[in-house]
């Protein structure tokens with residue numbers, strides 16, 4: 001199968017009048033990839049997706065689709081299908097007609113339309129609802145209908161804008177798996193917008209992290225999780241996110257307020273002010289280490305999230321649910337010295353360690 | 354009975370009474386006209402008005418087939434009203450859509466101008482319009498009267514339709530565009546069907562206004578263009594008023610409006626329920 005759906009954004013920027021919402025976006029999405037655009041609300045993910053779709057025109061830079069400059073190409077000529085956050089189903093048409101619409105627009109013969117619509121609907125398990133109108137569907141069924149409409153034409157590129165955000169938590173997790181399976185089965189390049197890091201981490205081949213209209217990091221879920229490029233990415237990923245504390249490197253030790261953590265392997269970095277990052281799961285309670293006071297325990301079933309007061313700083317630890325600590329108790333917290341992340345105090349950039 | 358239920362029942366009854374009173378204001382004159390139209394000349398003038406009498410359809414005969422029948426005038430009214438309505442819709446729908454969607458320079462001032470024309474009292478325009486039509490030689494012509502009606506109906510229709518178009522999410526059209534629809538196809542298949550109710554409302558109002566119009570028709574019309582509102586005066590003259598004929602003519606003139614109301618009602622209701630569906634799929 002010839003793979004289609006390569007996307008390249010070269011120095012893309014976008015301004016609406018005076019306000020610049022995207023800057024210097026450099027992105028390369030490979031054919032067949034499941035690629036996520038992840039970032040907090042307002043960071044420019046939807047705008048980027050709409051630029052790929054041709055619904056917005058980039059004010060800077062260029063968009064290449066399968067090696068062709070598509071910067072000014074109208075949406076209909078890009079061979080991409082999109083699922084909007086609002087689904088944008090046509091309320092006056094039945095589910096069948098909604099799904100058939102893209103095929104009608106390319107003048108598919110009626111018999112072929114019928115077969116294709118039934119196949120697409122069956123893939124997302126709404127083939128029993130074809131006669132209904134969107135208003136008579138549940139949120140999950142509407143979402144499937146929008147998916148079916150997008151896949152029916154077998155586009156080269158599949159664009160999804162927070163397609164799961166209107167579903168309840170349980171359905172969201174189920175659909176996540178299904179969506180990923182569907183993407184594998186269809187083998188179609190997919191650009192997936194989400195602000196839910198768990199979604200992006202679990203589904204993507206690679207992802208780009210957006211902050212304030214810029215891409216701050218691109219990589220596999222593992223890379224961005226293990227080596228966050230900036231302090232903002234570090235604080236954005238993980239549940240609960242990484243602890244970020246002002247600290248000082250001095251002679252092979254990390255000094256956090258009064259507390260000291262021995263880290264001889266960092267001695268080469270000299271003496272300097274840094275931001276220290278440590279994941280809650282890399283903090284061990286009770287086995288020596290810095291003195292801390294438990295301020296809050298939050299049991300989440302298998303795990304417990306323990307809020308610690310370390311010399312006036314809030315530090316979260318994640319431990320096994322069997323850990324018995326009481327609020328107000330004095331404990332010791334051991335920071336795994338090999339799992340410390342260091343960031344420049346002023347720029348927030350990762351310091352190679 | 355629970356106190357809440359009693360209060361609800363009371364409220365229901367009060368609403369019914371209020372609605373009944375309001376309805377009476379509209380129904381009583383029509384009912385009286387209906388009675389009068391079936392009376393003969395003597396009973397018409399009887400005082401107190403007779404309620405029990407031998408009905409006759411003589412008045413209807415005179416109005417529909419007599420020497421002063423209003424059939425040509427009904428035709429005249431139909432031409433003016435249908436012409437005005439069709440032209441209004443054909444122009445106002447795309448105009449309103451453009452106002453609602455496109456990023457046009459000067460959209461605000463033009464929008465204000467459209468609305469401002471609705472604030473000018475018609476009586477103030479009648480002499481200028483008379484002079485203009487006279488100058489271009491369109492007095493007593495259908496194109497003349499329709500043109501004048503358009504100056505009122507178009508701004509009104511555009512203003513009414515814009516808000517409906519603005520309520521249709523842009524994303525629906527964008528989805529259509531991505532699925533290879535042309536701008537025109539997106540409008541035709543996605544936007545227009547959802548605006549059906551709004552268009553039905555607009556048609557009803559514009560037709561009604563054109564059909565009922567009297568002031569401009571009497572001044573700018575004449576022998577060729579003489580709508581039924583003007584022709585009604587055939588039955589009022591200095592010596593006497595032919596009440597039965599006048600009533601019959603009035604009722605006949607009401608018929609097309611009633612038919613339109615019934616036809617449009619279905620579409621208006623379906624337009625409303627389509628709106629409800631739309632709400633579900635919006636974020």
Ligand SMILES: Nc1ncnc2c1ncn2[C@@H]1O[C@H](COP(=O)(O)OP(=O)(O)OP(=O)(O)O)[C@@H](O)[C@H]1O
Nearest residue numbers: 016019021039040041042043044045046047048195
């Ligand atoms: N048409 C527009 N005109 C002006 N500003 C806009 C427009 N569209 C988006 N913006 C601005 O651009 C920024 C990025 O918007 P965008 O919709 O891309 O964010 P997002 O990352 O998708 O956020 P969310 O997760 O909330 O959907 C926001 O600050 C938004 O206000």
Ligand SMILES: [Mg+2]
Nearest residue numbers: 045046047161
């Ligand atoms: Mg968005």
